[in-house]
Amino acid sequence: MEATFAVGETHSLELFVGDITRQSTDAIVSAANALLLGGGGVDGAIHKAAGPRLFEACRALKKTLPGGVLAAGGAVLTGGFDLPARFVIHAVGPIYAEHDPARAAELLESCYVQAIGIARREGLASITFPSISTGVYGYPVAAAAEVAVAAVKRALASGGPAVVRFSLFDPDTFAAYHAAAVAVLGAPRAEGA
Numbered sequence: 804m805e806a807t808f809a810v811g812e813t814h815s816l817e818l819f820v821g822d823i824t825r826q827s828t829d830a831i832v833s834a835a836n837a838l839l840l841g842g843g844g845v846d847g848a849i850h851k852a853a854g855p856r857l858f859e860a861c862r863a864l865k866k867t868l869p870g871g872v873l874a875a876g877g878a879v880l881t882g883g884f885d886l887p888a889r890f891v892i893h894a895v896g897p898i899y900a901e902h903d904p905a906r907a908a909e910l911l912e913s914c915y916v917q918a919i920g921i922a923r924r925e926g927l928a929s930i931t932f933p934s935i936s937t938g939v940y941g942y943p944v945a946a947a948a949e950v951a952v953a954a955v956k957r958a959l960a961s962g963g964p965a966v967v968r969f970s971l972f973d974p975d976t977f978a979a980y981h982a983a984a985v986a987v988l989g990a991p992r993a994e995g996a
């Protein structure tokens with residue numbers, strides 16, 4: 804289950820169902836929490852696959868953050884350590900129930916814009932996102948997918964990785980992102996089973 808969409812003339816957005824920890828794009832994005840010390844879900848899977856050095860890197864990074872926390876909408880970069888990816892970008896999505904829908908959308912958009920901004924700054928050629936905030940943080944998947952795809956399109960207008968992938972973890976989430984990509988980007992350039 805996969806699909807590729809053109810984003811303008813020079814970028815592509817790829818959707819697939821799979822485990823983000825196995826992706827060898829330059830960076831993978833973790834759906835982290837404000838404490839930046841790991842957790843469950845995709846954050847837990849990434850920490851498990853990256854090994855203990857990721858935890859140490861996050862602990863060191865926390866010392867540079869005001870109050871030692873990363874507010875929702877923020878993103879920070881660490882190495883990937885034992886992962887195939889060179890880098891991990893830790894993005895803190897909104898807890899849906901804590902905000903009105905408009906604010907939640909702003910914070911979710913910021914995760915994607917900040918992460919692509921980091922990738923642009925680092926000159927990365929590829930990045931893989933999970934579906935940020937649609938698990939434990941309770942963001943409705945269809946709405947989150949629309950925000951995510953629109954945010955990626957907007958961010959890439961200022962440049963950034965040529966390939967942006969979404970590693971979705973179940974067919975329903977894939978279908979939601981596929982529908983959002985068609986709505987925002989038009990028909991896919993390629994589709995796979």
Ligand code: APR
Nearest residue numbers: 822823834836842843844845846848936937938939940972
């Ligand atoms: N690869 C790709 N996607 C995954 C993986 C994986 N290995 N594991 C889980 N997912 C998917 C989930 O199915 C969901 O669609 O990632 C999406 C985000 O779900 P969560 O991981 O629960 O993230 P989020 O909703 O942003 O909640 C973040 O959960 O794990 C904690 O430390 C994390 O406190 C933070 C909170």
